[in-house]
Amino acid sequence: MNKTIICLILLVTAVNVYGQKERTRIALRAGVHVPLIDYVNLPADFSKPDVQASVYGGFQVNLPVGEKLSIAPEAVLCFYEAQSYSTSLRSIQHDGILQALVPVLFRYRLGKVSVFAGPQAQFLLSAKGSWLKETPDDPDYSHYLEQGANITSKSYSVFGISGVIGAEWVFKYRFGIDARYQLGFSDFRGKNPEGVLTKSSEKIRADAFQAGLFFRFGKKPRKAN
16 A cells, blocks of 8 residues: 555656646547447347447546656546347347446557557446336236336446557547447446346446547647647
8 A cells, every 4th residue: 555655656756747748638539439339148049239339428637657658537428228039038238238347548659649558437327128028917018118228227237347458649639530449348247137139148347449530739849649
């Protein structure tokens, strides 16, 4: 614990000292979020889950700690939907998921191109599910569609850890494009799953791909990107 505190103090000191030469800059980020979610060991009668691409938006703070090295914490929001069918039961599950992604990236600049990597925390803000549910008291129609059920802390885990790796290219001082891959380390499946899709899987792995634009605020330094 003492070593961790000392390292944090040294890091903050380095940021403050170098920040006198290089300005801290805030960026807005937006683009396409492509979830690559794997529902592990689903029964053979289930179709492969269809997870739709969506958009993301948020901000980044770039904190210089050296001439080319910086630390870039971020906070972005993304919403996406997943659905699957069971051919034998004529059942369907459709889930809508809203997440906050908070990566802390170590960014190394090589002229107009930068590479970055770091850990990422994932917070589930809300999840709503719709599925066909069994009704034993109705022999003629044994399933009904339950819509808009709150499954935030049931079907999906409210917190997870992943790793991020990617690159960016600045085509103007303030504008650029970036792309990154998110590798999930935590099980995204909740402890009390509801619905045929999450109940039938043993584990849920949440990888993702992002690509988009960013705009950085701040005055142009003498040695700009």
